[in-house]
Amino acid sequence: MDDRLAARVAEAFGLTVVAAVPVEFGADPAAVLWRVSTRDGHEYAVKLSGGGTPAGLVVTARLARRGVPGVPAPLTTRDGRLSAVHDGRRLTVVPWLSDERADADGMRPAHWRRYGAVLAAAHAVPVTDELAGLPREDHTHAATAAAVRETDRRLRAVDDSADRWTREVAAHWLAAGTDVARLLDRVDRLGAELRLRPAELVVCHGDPHLGNLLLGPGGQVWLIDWDDAVLAPRERDLMFVLGGGPAFASEGRVDEAAFRAGYGPVQPDPVRLAYHLGVRALDDLWSWSADVADAGRSEADRVRALRIVDGLLSPLGLVSLARGALRDLGRWDH
Template sequence: MDDRLAARVAEQFGLTLITAVPVGFGADPTATLWRATTRDGHEYAVKLSGGGTPAGLVVAAGLARRGVSGIPAPLVTRDGRLSAGHDGRRLRVVPWVSDERAADGGMRPGHWRRFGALLAAAHAVPLADELAGLPREDHTHAAIAAAVRETDRRLHAVDGSADRWTREVAAHWRAVAADAARLLDRVDRLGAELRACPAELVVCHGDPHLGNVLLGPGGEVWLVDWDDALLAPRERDLMFVFGGGPAFAFDSRLDEAAFRAGYGPVEPDRVRLAYHLGVRALDDLWSWSAEVADAGRSEADRVRALRIVEGLLSPAGLVGLARGALRDLGRWDS
């Protein structure tokens, strides 16, 4: 962390940092995260981000204030705001709660139960005051559809003059291009169907995969990074367990029974699950493919992105799960 940013933290949040260590968690290329320590020994997560929306901080603060456990409350600036501007990005500070990520394989039945209870509590919060003004799911996915089509155009135009990583990801894309086009078509149809059938909207995290779940030594579970928070049908979040559990559980064994014990009785709408699963699969596929083909990225970043693309396209990967969900509904071959 440079001196200007440390000074900004002191000026806006009243914290004098003595250490600030970069943390490589997360996939947001617009974000940088530090684990910072103050003179009194307290630790904080300091994040500078240009992605998502300010709504995430509003949601995290609102849920923490309402007593929803497992959500670190963001600090406020000296003048009462949840973030400060810095070089065109948002600077926010929250208490550092843990460096044990659930994605690394530590989820046990008790964690899954607490994770279910945490999401249930968030979904049950009344939509009043500041929460009523959150972005809303509209089932249009227009930006994702445009990005998929543009990525398809770019990668089909790749020739032998391109670098190794671009050629490799272009070959992967071309191998599944027909399936990707069909998936987008089916998602478009489901979106139109769901726009005509409104559902109850609840406060959703929007991206509660295990990379955003932290574990504590006493069995605690925290859900962080609320940047994509919105009002949506609960399937937007439940998709990560009921729709794509094997793909989203990373190295942890999915325990659906324990999750249900914490969340409570629920039977997600299979059509909505299939829709959100398909949208997420397309979003991940185009964005990680584009990162591989970005010659401005480091080789390490491009290799990592290529491995993620290969995982998305593997037999147990997200693209296959989305295809299977549609097939189970009789919507894939029709």
């Protein structure tokens, strides 16, 4: 953290930073996170973000006021705002909660129950005027569809003059090309169907995979990174456990019974689960493929992105799970 940013934290939030350590997290290239220590002996997560929307801060502040455990409240600025601006990006501060990010191996039944309870609490919060401005799910996935088509065009044009990593990801894409095109077609059809039968819209996290979950003692969990908060059918969140869980928890170790015990009785719509699973699969596939083909990235980043593409296309990967969900609905083979 440079001196200018530390000064901005002091000016906006009244915190004197004495140490700051950058933290690697997530896949958002527009976000940077630090673990900072302040003169009064406390620790905070300081984040600069250019992605998502500030609406997630409103959600977390509201949930924290309602006493929902597992949702960290953002600090307010000296003038009562939930964020400040630094170099054109959103600057936020929340208490540092835990060093332990969730993964399937570390999740115990108590964690899965708390995870379900946190999502249930978010989905139950009344949509008051302050939350009515959240983005709304419209089942059009227009940006994802356009990006998939553009990535397909780019990678099909790759020839022997391209560098190694671009050639490799192009080969992966072409090998999966029929499935990708069919998946986009089926998702388009499901979106058109769902636009004709609206569902209740609830406050959703939007991206509650295990990487956005921190673990604490006694089964404590905290759900972080609410930048993608959205008003959507509850399946938008439930897809991560009840639809695509095996892809988001390594080797499929999902304790669905414990999650349901925390969430409460629910019968998610399998069509909505399949839709959101398909959109996520396409979004991940095009974005990570584009990262591999980006010659401006480091070789390490490109290698990591290629591994993720391999995983997405593997038998237990997200593309395969989306295809399976559509097949279960009888929507894949015709």
